Amino acid sequence: MDNLSFGTDEVGLVDMGGAGTNGVGAHGKSKAAHNPDKVVAVLGSGDYGRAISRRLVSAGYNVLIGSRDPNRSKIKTLVRQTGATLTGQDAAIEEAAMVVVAVGRDHYDHLPLSLLQGKILIDVSNNTERRKGPHYRSNAEYLQGLVQDGKVVKGFNVLSAYALENGGLQGSKEVFLAGDHADAKMKVSEMVRAMGFHPVDWGNLAASRDIEDVPLRLMPSWKRPVAVVFGIFVFLWILAFFSFQICRNIQSGQWDENWKRIPLTNFNRVIAITALWTLAFCYIPGLIAAYIQLWRGTKYSRFPKWLDDWLKMRKQLGLIMLGLAGIHACISVAYITPQTTGWVYEEPTRFQAEVVVDANTTTTNTLTIYNNEFNWRGEFFLSMGAIATCLLVVLGISSLPSVTATLSWREFTFIQSKLGWVALITAACHDVFLAWHYMFLYWGCFRTLPIGPQYALYPPFIAVIMKLPLLLPPVDNYLQKIRRGYERGSQSESKKGNPL
Incomplete structure (x- = not known):
């Protein structure tokens, strides 16, 4: 987590007269920066203004928070926690070349617009709803219209106050920028990198309309993963329906078998297999990427678009998988009994009883007393599922971002990689022990199609087979060398091999 320390440069601010106040630093003293390029004014002392100020201070900037009422004791206390300097809006603008406008569009007209002329203005505002139409102007374009000689750059609106204060490993988040002045965008890009984020140039200021719509989109990064998982679920449900309902009724010729099992039994089987497939699909793209890097001998060439998109949706796939696994676990707790999954329990006791039908008729029936103790396969099946x-x-x-921010990179990769593979293998073992008796001896519909526990293992098996060669020390060492920047056939390699 970032070290959010108070600022220490304490040099007197010039009293602007019109502002009516002097700058008050973190320790109640006036301060300013020696390097004018490292001075940033933030107009607005609300949650977002304080969050971006805190992040800028931690990145080495001297921040002046311009407030309409800098003498309020409550504002002084809140600003003191950021390490920034609290002052009036006029004084803050005068001292800084870059100004972060952290107020809503409705307040733009009340800013000291004449002082903003010639400044780099960073508009961080968002809309509450999408505004479209032939005469529509974004907030950034509206601000540019008010300050004709200013250099407005749209940015930071895709980051929440929480993301700014708790960057951690989430610092790789992209910050979209738009503006008509290349020099201004370059300086803002340098600021974005210093804060630990990645700037992405969307073009001129007209692109700010699209940037302002980004936070209003409904889970844009989830649409494709949800569609993929839903497609897998539908495919597996159709396969299960054909195997357990259509096929068995064709074989029996009765057409009254297993229909009542569709809502619960079929559903539980399908989401279990879907979860296992989805977990495997979280790791397969990384393996494909590793083989591509080994083949090309570099990490600097781009992956195919389909692989790049697949890599980007792994987090969403993992969280969807967790939800499906949770549903499967809840249903299984109520569903698994000696009557429904008798093969993981000890053998039941069977005896014959003579049943009186009427005064002149008796019949012999076989009665079963089920054993509630698991056999050895049931013990392993349950343990692997719980683990x-x-x-x-x-x-x-x-x-989760709040947890990720507290982890080191080594801790994060250990959990997501090492423990992730252990989870995949134990989940596969859970499936194997469930259907041990049927795994290698029994085939389903018409003795041709595989049964559920068999095809559930196909993607995990592919992932494990792809992973094994990468564990070999020569292969692993070469891959790590590539990921550290080595390029096969590069000039540096040629010089190393030919010192003359």
């Missing part, structure tokens, strides 16, 4: 569920919960929790 896999626990590990998946740990993976899900560690992917």
Whole structure:
């Protein structure tokens, strides 16, 4: 987590007269920066203004928070926690070349617009709803219209106050920028990198309309992962329906078998297999990427677009998988009994009883007393399922930004990679022990199609087979060398091989 220390440069601010106040620093003294390029004014002392100020201070900037009422004791206390300097708006603008406008569009007209002329203005505002139409102007374009000689750059609006204060490993978040002045965008890009984020140039200021719509989109990064998982679920549900309902009724010729099992039994089987497939699909793209890097001998060439998109959706796939696994676990607790999954329990006791039908008729029936104790396969089946569920919960929790921010890179990769693979293998073992008796001896519909526990293992098996060669020390060392920047066939390699 970032070290959010108070500022220490304490040099007197010039009293602007019109502002009516002197700058008050973190320790109640006036201060300013020696390097004018490292001075940033933030107009607005609300949650977002304080959050971006705190982040800028931690990045080495001297921040002046310009407030309409800098003498309020409550504002002084809140600003003191950021390490920034509290002053009037006029004084803050006068001292800084870059100004972060952290107020809403409705307040733009009340800013000291004449003082903003010639400044780099960073508009961080968002809309509450999408505004479209032939005469629509974004907030940034509206601000540019008010300050004709200013250099407005749209940015930071895709980051929440929480993301600014708790960057951690989430510092790789992208910050979209738009503006008509290349020099201004370059300086803002340098600021974005210093704060630990990645700037992405969307073009001229007209692109700010699209940037302002980004936070209003409904889970844009989830649409494709949800569609993929839903497609897998539908495919597996159709396969299960054909195997357990259509096929068995064709074989029996009765057409009254297993229909009542569709809502619960079929559903539980399908989401279990879907969860296992989805977990495997979280790791397969990384393996493909590793083989591509080994083949090309560099990490600097781009992956194919389909692989790049697949890599970007792994987090969403993992969280969806966790939800499906949780549903499966809840249903299984109520569903698994000696009557429904008798093969993981000890053999039941059977005896014959003579039943009186009427005064002149008796019949002999076989009665079964089920044993509630697991056999050895049932013990392993339940243990592997519990371990896999626990590990998946740990993976899900560690992917939350608030938790990720507290982890070192080594801790994060250990959980997501090492424990993730253990979770995949234990989940596969859970499936194997469930259907041990049927895994290698029994085939399903018409003795041709595989049964659920068999095809559930196909993607995990592919992932494990792809992973094994990468564990070999020569292969692993070469891959790590590439990921540290080595390029096969580069000039540096040629010079190393030919010192003359």
